[in-house]
Amino acid sequence: MKDQPLTIRSWPQGILHVDADAFFASCEQAVHPELRGRPVITGKERGIVAAASYEAKAMGVKRGMRLFEVRRLCKDAAILPSDYETYSLFSMRMFEILRRFSPEVEEYSIDEAFVDLTGLRRSFHGSYGMIAENIRQTIEKELGITASVGISLSKVLAKIGSKHNKPNSCTIIPGRDIHLYLRPLPIGSIWGIGPNTAAFLNKHGIHTALQFAEKDEIFINKYLSRPYQAIWNELNGRSVFPVTTEAKNSYQSISKAKTFTPPSDDEIFIFAQMSKNLENACIKARRYNLAATRLIVFVRGQDFRNYGVEIKLTLPTSYPYYLMGALKGGFTKVYQANTPYRQTGVVLAGLVPDDGSRYTLFDDIPKIQKMANIYEAVDRLSAKYGKHTVHHGSSLPTKQQAQHEGGREDVPLRKTELFKGENKRQRLGLPMLNIKI
DNA sequence: TCTGGGGTCCTAGGACCC
DNA sequence: TCTGGGGTCCTAGGACCC
Numbered sequence: 001m002k003d004q005p006l007t008i009r010s011w012p013q014g015i016l017h018v019d020a021d022a023f024f025a026s027c028e029q030a031v032h033p034e035l036r037g038r039p040v041i042t043g044k045e046r047g048i049v050a051a052a053s054y055e056a057k058a059m060g061v062k063r064g065m066r067l068f069e070v071r072r073l074c075k076d077a078a079i080l081p082s083d084y085e086t087y088s089l090f091s092m093r094m095f096e097i098l099r100r101f102s103p104e105v106e107e108y109s110i111d112e113a114f115v116d117l118t119g120l121r122r123s124f125h126g127s128y129g130m131i132a133e134n135i136r137q138t139i140e141k142e143l144g145i146t147a148s149v150g151i152s153l154s155k156v157l158a159k160i161g162s163k164h165n166k167p168n169s170c171t172i173i174p175g176r177d178i179h180l181y182l183r184p185l186p187i188g189s190i191w192g193i194g195p196n197t198a199a200f201l202n203k204h205g206i207h208t209a210l211q212f213a214e215k216d217e218i219f220i221n222k223y224l225s226r227p228y229q230a231i232w233n234e235l236n237g238r239s240v241f242p243v244t245t246e247a248k249n250s251y252q253s254i255s256k257a258k259t260f261t262p263p264s265d266d267e268i269f270i271f272a273q274m275s276k277n278l279e280n281a282c283i284k285a286r287r288y289n290l291a292a293t294r295l296i297v298f299v300r301g302q303d304f305r306n307y308g309v310e311i312k313l314t315l316p317t318s319y320p321y322y323l324m325g326a327l328k329g330g331f332t333k334v335y336q337a338n339t340p341y342r343q344t345g346v347v348l349a350g351l352v353p354d355d356g357s358r359y360t361l362f363d364d365i366p367k368i369q370k371m372a373n374i375y376e377a378v379d380r381l382s383a384k385y386g387k388h389t390v391h392h393g394s395s396l397p398t399k400q401q402a403q404h405e406g407g408r409e410d411v412p413l414r415k416t417e418l419f420k421g422e423n424k425r426q427r428l429g430l431p432m433l434n435i436k437i
Numbered sequence: 438t439c440t441g442g443g444g445t446c447c448t449a450g451g452a453c454c455c
Numbered sequence: 456t457c458t459g460g461g462g463t464c465c466t467a468g469g470a471c472c473c
Contacts, residue, residue, distance in 0.1 A: 345442090
């Protein structure tokens with residue numbers, strides 16, 4: 001077999017998973033005490049439920065539900081726009097609490113973390129279960145939000161634990177009890193097993209997590225790829241996924257997509273959405289000092305399928321000015337006239353550190369330097385006066401549309417000299433800067 | 438069930454080389 | 456020109472996650 005054997009740690013682990021309960025909604029309730037005990041929903045800005053408090057869930061509200069449906073289900077629901085800055089603060093404070101217990105904390109997402117407690121029982125004078133319960137209580141006491149924790153021998157088992165008795169729960173899964181927890185769980189509910197793999201396993205008579213865990217290694221290695229072999233080991237109490245401490249400070253790719261309701265077949269409008277996506281993605285890339293070597297342009301039609309092309313860039317860049325030509329080219333390939341689209345998106349891929357040293361003999365270095373200066377200024381202005389204070393003229397038609405829809409971008413626009421003849425230039429794919437005053 | 442906006446990693450297969 | 460073995464790199468696309 002060409003595959004390397006999986007590395008399995010041979011000593012017993014104490015892996016904790018922390019999962020905040022209805023995180024966004026809980027943060028709102030912690031900040032606004034008058035909302036406690038009431039159904040709270042966030043996601044107002046997108047028109048769908050991003051998070052629902054347990055009071056709202058009890059009334060049948062689900063993630064992704066349209067807000068008009070929510071209003072029908074519970075009239076007294078507080079529907080709020082998502083306030084990511086506040087949630088990030090709560091998130092950081094939660095991680096800070098966890099680091100008091102162990103330096104090995106993996107910030108898995110805004111509301112989830114893994115903590116490796118292996119070897120710490122002695123210093124806390126108690127069992128892993130007691131440490132876990134202590135962590136849960138500290139979060140509740142200090143942050144005013146609740147979390148569910150699970151502790152076991154591996155990350156996959158810890159995840160099962162935190163989900164077991166949500167909300168506000170602490171579940172310990174010792175090695176000898178693993179089978180009790182796995183028996184009732186459908187295989188598709190296991191972290192890392194999606195609908196496709198679940199369907200495949202069902203065909204082989206595997207329906208529960210326990211049946212999967214009990215399957216012999218020969219079967220697992222013959223029919224499944226490495227990630228699933230790893231899950232199989234983890235379910236059997238053999239830890240293979242390490243708790244990774246490094247904070248995320250880079251990206252493989254950066255994407256931006258926007259769905260519009262209703263769908264549109266207006267080429268100018270759709271391209272403007274693209275252009276805006278590109279600018280947003282570039283802003284993020286510049287913030288992390290990254291430059292793209294590939295640009296992916298895609299649209300999604302009413303059939304919910306994505307149609308995209310990938311364009312290789314001659315020079316790594318994070319400046320829309322240099323990407324506008326590629327964007328236009330990609331768009332022309334992907335866009336079909338008289339077809340309604342519901343979404344556009346771009347992906348900046350093949351990201352490399354933007355150290356400014358990647359030029360060839362033929363590049364116009366003074367011009368590149370000038371662009372760098374311009375965008376540096378753009379980023380500074382945006383930081384000071386808000387996103388898109390300065391943007392490309394080709395992104396403008398989205399604003400007009402937003403006004404029609406009564407969207408949030410209702411700042412009146414004043415056209416400057418630069419902005420004249422927008423459509424013509426835009427059709428030609430010429431990049432432009434438009435200054436919003 | 439198909440909600441929306443981010444992401445990651447893995448694998449198979451082709452191109453190319455010796 | 457084809458035969459065969461073997462390796463590496465890249466890309467497209469699949470599958471999952473929150």
